Amino acid sequence: xxxxxxxxxxxxxxxxxxxxxxxxxxxxxxxxxxxxxxxxxxxxxxxxxxxxxxxxxxxxxxxxxxxxxxxxxxxxxxxxxxxxxxxxxxxxxxxxxxxxxxxxxxxxxxxxxxxxxxxxxxxxxxxxxxxxxxxxxxxxxxxxxxxxxxxxxxxxxxxxxxxxxxxxxxxxxxxxxxxxxxxxxxxxxxxxxxxxxxxxxxxxxxxxxxxxxxxxxxxxxxxxxxxxxxxxxxxxxxxxxxxxxxxxxxxxxxxxxxxxxxxxxxxxxxxxxxxxxxxxxxxxxxxxxxxxxxxxxxxxxxxxxxxxxxxxxxxxxxxxxxxxxxxxxxxxxxxxxxxxxxxx
Numbered sequence: 149x150x151x152x153x154x155x156x157x158x159x160x161x162x163x164x165x166x167x168x169x170x171x172x173x174x175x176x177x178x179x180x181x182x183x184x185x186x187x188x189x190x191x192x193x194x195x196x197x198x199x200x201x202x203x204x205x206x207x208x209x210x211x212x213x214x215x216x217x218x219x220x221x222x223x224x225x226x227x228x229x230x231x232x233x234x235x236x237x238x239x240x241x242x243x244x245x246x247x248x249x250x251x252x253x254x255x256x257x258x259x260x261x262x263x264x265x266x267x268x269x270x271x272x273x274x275x276x277x278x279x280x281x282x283x284x285x286x287x288x289x290x291x292x293x294x295x296x297x298x299x300x301x302x303x304x305x306x307x308x309x310x311x312x313x314x315x316x317x318x319x320x321x322x323x324x325x326x327x328x329x330x331x332x333x334x335x336x337x338x339x340x341x342x343x344x345x346x347x348x349x350x351x352x353x354x355x356x357x358x359x360x361x362x363x364x365x366x367x368x369x370x371x372x373x374x375x376x377x378x379x380x381x382x383x384x385x386x387x388x389x390x391x392x393x394x395x396x397x398x399x400x401x402x403x404x405x406x407x408x409x410x411x412x413x414x415x416x417x418x419x420x421x422x423x424x425x426x427x428x429x430x431x432x433x434x435x436x437x438x439x440x441x442x443x444x445x446x447x448x449x450x451x452x453x454x455x456x457x458x459x460x461x462x463x464x465x466x467x468x469x470x471x472x473x474x475x476x477x478x479x480x481x482x483x484x485x486x487x488x489x490x491x492x
Contacts, residue, residue, distance in 0.1 A: 161432040166382065173444050177225075180451040184221040185214050188458045189465070223348025223356070224454050224468075225447040226424020227413045228423075230360055230405040232446020233367050234428075235400035235420015235441050240374040241395050242296075242308050242395065245425070249285075249406040250417030252312035256319040257288025258410040259341060263323050267333045274352050274412055278359070281411030285403045291315060293399070343416035345454055352412045357406035366401035371435040374398060416469045418476025419446050425479075 162170075185200070186192050192200070192210040199206040200214025231249065238247040249255050261284030262277055292315050296308035327334045374393050376384040381391045409416070423446035427438050450468065453475070457466035 155175030158225055161434070163434065163437060166169065166431055166437060169430050169441070170444075173441065173448065176448050177444065180448050180455070181221055181225075183206075183455045184224065184451050185217050186453055188213070188217065190461050203215050204317060219350050219353060220345060220348045220454075221451065223353055223413070224345040224451045226353065226356055226360055226417065227345060227348075227409045227449035228419060229443035230356075230363065230409040230446070231416065231419035231450065232423035232442040232444075233364060233420075233439055234402040234406040234409075235446070236424040236435070236442040237367055237370075237398050237405075238420065239424055240377065240435055240452075241398050241402070246309065246421065248418060248421040249402070249410075250415065251309060251421070252292050252407050253288050253316035253319060254285045254292075254403060255410050255415035255417065256316040256323070257284040257291075258282070258324045258407050260284055260319045260326075262411065263326050263333065263337055266337060267326050267330055274355055277411040278355060278408055279411075282407040285407035285410065286400075288315060288319065289399060289403050319331075319394075342467040343414035343472070344467040345413050345450070345467065346467070348413070356408055356412055359404050363401045363405035363408075366397060366428060367405075367439050370394060370398045370401070371439050372433045375433075378435075414467075416450070416467060416472055418472045418479070419450050422449055422476055422479060 182197070187199055190210075190213055192213055196208060196210030197214055199208060200211035201218075203211070235248050238249065238252060239245060241247075242252075258281035260308075261280040265276060265280040272310050292308065292311045295311040295315070299307070327337060373384070373389045376387045376389050377391060377394060384394075406420075420442075423442045424438065427441040427445050431437055431441060450472070453471040454468040457468050457471045460466045460471075
């Protein structure tokens with residue numbers, strides 16, 4: 149894969165509204181961070197928020213609550229960024245506008261391996277969850293792409309979605325089959341399965357950082373070549389892109405981002421789908437800009453969804469996986485209907 153030859157043939161055009169969108173996104177990100185720190189089972193005031201962030205000597209109840217929420221907020225931002233970029237990569241690699249880790253079954257594969265680790269090997273630490281989820285996500289991605297590539301026409305968008313849906317259903321059944329006879333595993337797994345950033349702590353963040361950095365760097369590096377891939381395999385090959393290698397590398401990046409986020413936060417769906425579609429809508433299809441903006445958009449969507457879950461479920465909380473599914477499912481239906489109308 150040679151991105152330098154691609155860059156020579158492709159002019160660097162900054163979308164005309166990119167700076168406006170970037171400034172607005174950063175402003176929204178700041179609002180999300182403040183909201184995540186301020187709202188929850190106990191809402192804190194502005195003075196308590198300032199004390200918690202900038203005056204460590206203040207030990208009031210509100211200031212302590214704010215400090216406890218910092219790790220959760222950082223973890224939410226990281227998971228959202230990882231899922232947003234993962235969605236952008238999977239849509240580009242498959243050339244499928246409705247591709248998403250949850251739709252292609254990657255989340256379900258990661259969940260199955262986590263359950264097997266808990267059931268058969270008594271795994272319970274976050275570091276063990278990460279490696280189990282990564283193996284499950286990678287094997288599931290390989291299987292779905294293999295099934296979707298069979299027959300005439302290769303890996304078409306429709307075949308990949310059908311393969312992902314069938315694989316997800318089968319793996320979900322296997323997951324339940326492993327859990328049902330083991331009540332202790334079910335108790336341990338059922339909260340993780342819904343998808344939540346509530347358990348995010350500094351240990352989880354430390355474990356997540358290397359996977360996030362590696363995934364983001366690979367994604368940014370492959371952006372120019374993925375632009376060429378959007379023109380078709382023949383055109384991309386003419387520009388010097390090794391399409392097979394590119395798909396492998398970009399898919400690996402997407403899978404490790406999704407797998408690490410799923411291991412620590414549970415299978416949160418639709419973030420990649422929502423974030424990437426929103427970014428493409430406002431700045432266009434150039435992956436050199438879509439990838440970093442998908443990270444920013446994903447962080448915003450997941451964090452504000454977490455805040456909404458806390459407000460809707462007060463004095464408890466509604467897990468963020470439920471909120472994103474409630475928002476994302478209708479949007480997926482609309483996108484699918486739109487794609488069918490275009491095909492007709």
